[in-house]
Amino acid sequence: MDLEKLLTDRLAPAFAAVAGGPVDPVVRRSQHADFQSDAALALARQLGRPPRAIAEEVRQRAELADLCASVEVSGPGFLNLTVADRALGALVSALAADPRLGVPVAAGPETVVVDYSGPNVAKEMHVGHLRSTVIGDAAARLLEWLGHRVLRANHLGDWGTPFGMLIEHLVDLGEAGAARELSMGDLDAFYKAAREKFDADAAFRDRSRLRVVALQGGDPATLRLWRLLVTQSESYFLTVYELLDVTLSEADFRGESSYHDLLAPTVDELDRLGLLRRSDGADCVFPPGSVGRDGEPLPLIVRKSDGGYGYPATDLAALRHRTGTLGATRLLYVVGLPQRRHFEMVFAAAAQAGWLAPPARAEHVGFGSILGPDGRMLRSRAGGSVKLVGLLNEAVERATALARERNPELGDAEAAEVGRAVGIGAIKYADLAGDRRKDYVLDWERMLSLDGNTAPYLQYAYSRIRSIFRRAGAAARPGADVAPVAAAERALAFELVGFPAVVDAVAGSLEFHQLAGHLHRVAVAFSAFYERCPVLRADGPVRESRLALCDLTARVLGQGLHLLGIRTPERL
């Protein structure tokens, strides 16, 4: 039970009695006390009484004796609440005794599809894939921990016209040569070479077009070559995921091609429902609410005038499959914000078709772009885009060098492991620590900086705690009473008991910067506690209490970072 809610429940009846109707006490953390209630101010006009008088009456009526050491009317009519040490201690002790750190398993588990990462076959993963992969993985980890059935959907770009030229290029290189090149992870060179031939060579262009036809026609030889491309790319992506500490596995690949057989039935059903309209030779749905440049309703083109199916058709087929066949009630699409309108239209069309009806709902978990140091968007095609593996490797290298410098006692193996955890953690944390809707600047210095609101700072706090237990030679005693009395202990305790509420909020909003911010506050509170409250040099109950507090802090930081996909080494 979190403290804010506990106080709210106690204050609500008192406010109701004073106001003559239900009132939200508006409890929140305060700079002037532990918590404050702001509701008396809003009530003043309604009741025609001075706010301080209202607050005073609530103060007298509210049953807070067991929770609060003091309740005071302050300023224009705020109620300042100071929590009793004993009550705080009881809450922290309860949290420490709970393997789930106060976070309950979801009462109504859902089937959730998280659509994320989605790189393109035979194309390099670049920084643009970072956010989808990192944010989506955090969502999957979090919702899974809460007890939901999470289906990870890696919507691979494995189909479409470019595959004609890619397959022809593969043929030109010879299968063995192509496989070697692809397995080296040099997908960019492969794609670019194919593209260049396609642009320059008319004969190659013709072969490519024929090859697309053969692919779509199901020609066995062509399909075999196509699978070669897909498999090689998949195994490459898996190495990137492993480096990135992402939970996506081989079983999660759901390429566009896997919806191939569902496209025609999906479009047919739209037709049967009377939602399809022919426009300029293409079959379109016109979902309500979207208007184009000319002020006319904007179409979702499900079948192009050449008879081919486009992106919208695939998305609709996948959505229908996810709600209909898989029984998902929550669909998450972790895709960049520029595609907002596209998803609005897909969701609106799906709702019209009856494929997306309550309780099922779809959310576009959009995110901003990654910008270069010049403040302009990094684009994949425009050249000079950063290879994702290059970025990750550089982060690991820098972090490893730093680890060696800071802690010469580390052996080679451990330095490498620390460097990896810190480097990868730094990149992921940088991505998750800000509002995901906003663009952010990819700044090497800042991203790999080990100060401030960064993963290494949190990892350091964690490792300091582990170091205490190494020296103590023992774990915290299970069931030990936590008695926070010193200011630094109380501040840390308040942060720790706030963990469940933050997790709950983030499960809904998928704003991971709230979780990151909370963990940072925990680490800051811990660092202050660490400076001022000796643990191993204390005796008896104080030592036991502090050890328990340390242990709980480590578990909250460890679990929180784990949910973000960030490792917590035992020592840095």
Place this chain on the structure above:
RNA sequence: GCGCCCGUAGCUCAGCGGAUAGAGCAGGGGACUUCUAAUCCCAAGGCCGCAGGUUCGAAUCCUGCCGGGCGCACCA
């Protein structure tokens, strides 16, 4: 042109209806015979883009400007 998003300390970002707007970095000053100083503490730094409005109360809600980004029919 229409739609969506964004303008907060020199820089990077939190805060999104409540009491003096918070962190980190950079720059200034302190703290290691003491559990890792990758840390901590102190000081300094702000017409919260501009102008109206709503409210007891606005960085936060509404409207209009200004500045920036993105999107707007067969590419995924």
